[in-house]
Amino acid sequence: MSNRILNNFLFVRERDKSFDKYQMVPELTLSFMISGKKELRFANQVVNGQAGNIGLIRKNELLKSIQMKDEDGQDYESISIFFTPDIIRAYAVQNNIKTQKKYKGNSYTDLTKSKFI
Numbered sequence: 001m002s003n004r005i006l007n008n009f010l011f012v013r014e015r016d017k018s019f020d021k022y023q024m025v026p027e028l029t030l031s032f033m034i035s036g037k038k039e040l041r042f043a044n045q046v047v048n049g050q051a052g053n054i055g056l057i058r059k060n061e062l063l064k065s066i067q068m069k070d071e072d073g074q075d076y077e078s079i080s081i082f083f084t085p086d087i088i089r090a091y092a093v094q095n096n097i098k099t100q101k102k103y104k105g106n107s108y109t110d111l112t113k114s115k116f117i
Contacts, residue, residue, distance in 0.1 A: 008027075008081055008082045008083070008084065008087070009079065009080070009081055009082075010079070010080045010082070011077075011078075011079050012067070012076070012077065012078050012079075012080075013075055013076070013077045014036065014067040014068070014075060014076040014077075015075050017066070017067070017068040017069070018065075018066065018067040018068070018076070019064075019066055020064060020065040020066070020067070021064070022062055022063065022064050023062070023063060023064075023065070024060065024061070024062055025057050025058075025059060025060070025061045025062075025063060026059065026060065026082075027059050027082040027083055027084055027085075028056070028057070028058065028059045028082070028083040028088065029056070029057040029059075029080050029081070029082050029083070030054070030055075030056055030080065030081045030083070030111075031054070031055050031056075031057065031078055031079070031080040031081075032053075032054050032078060032079050032080075033049050033050065033051055033052065033053045033054075033076075033077075033078045034051060034077040034078055034079065035051045035070065035074040035075060035076065035077045036050075036051065036067065036068060036069055036070050036074055036075055036076025036077060036078075037049065037050050037067075037068050037069070037070050037076065038050075038065060038066065038067050038068070038076060038078070039065070039066040040057075040063050040064075040065055040108060041063060041064040041065075041066075042061060042062075042063050042107040042108060043062065043107070044106070044107060045106060045107060045108060047108045047110070050070065051070065051074070052112065053110065053112050054110075054111045054112050054114070054117055055108055055109060055110050055111060055112070056108070056109045056111055057107065057108055058103065058105075058106070058107050058108070058109075061107045063107070
């Protein structure tokens with residue numbers, strides 16, 4: 001396994017099937033799957049991902065992640081960006097976005113087909 005964190009970016013490469021224990025996602029996280037497959041188990045939903053998927057994980061989520069090779073034997077690889085409250089606040093100020101109610105929707109939002117990404 002190779003995990004590298006640089007500021008707010010995380011690169012993951014998993015050569016063997018990996019069963020992570022439950023982990024807390026402390027910040028709003030945007031994740032892009034480069035290769036392989038992944039299963040994310042949240043309290044209220046299960047998400048199966050493959051290469052090319054882009055998803056947004058709500059902050060303070062408890063999840064279990066299973067990362068594995070795909071059918072072609074490609075290792076699991078992904079890159080994630082963590083959005084801290086300071087980053088979100090600065091973006092909102094710069095773009096005149098007013099404070100809104102706390103998001104209470106799904107733990108994971110699939111953005112793979114989003115026109116904005």
